[in-house]
Amino acid sequence: MAKPMTKTQLVAALAEEMGTDKKAAGTALDAVAAIITKEVSGGGAVTIPGVGKIYCRERPEREVRNPATGEKFMKEADKVVKMTIAKALKDSVNE
Structure with missing residues (x-):
């Protein structure tokens, strides 16, 4: 089994896919994670x-x-x- 992708690798791949820099991709990833956490912890999906x-x-x-x-x-x-x-x-x- 392959090693799981790290956050750094995911941010780099996301930046490449979006055609933007790693800082913007990292901010986007953090925002998505925060939204998911807020919604699920509140009982939503x-x-x-x-x-x-x-x-x-x-x-x-x-x-x-x-x-x-x-x-x-x-x-x-x-x-x-x-x-x-x-x-x-x-x-x-x-x-």
């Missing part, structure tokens, strides 16, 4: 066409086990961020 949908889901209280000791205990209800991958992206990986 964000769809990025061709990539997928990012949303927050509530998990109910449940019984879990400590793998080190085997002790079972109840874990409080919490929220988790999920992402559904777009069909177009799935299909492009399997071509």
Whole structure:
């Protein structure tokens, strides 16, 4: 498996794709991340066409086990961020 793209590499690729400098691309990337964070943490969802949908889901209280000791205990209800991958992206990986 290839190494994941770093933020620096992503900013450089974005700048090249946009035909702009790295500073502007970095600012754009930070703005998109801030918008997604704000929307999802507020209970909403964000769809990025061709990539997928990012949303927050509530998990109910449940019984879990400590793998080190085997002790079972109840874990409080919490929220988790999920992402559904777009069909177009799935299909492009399997071509």
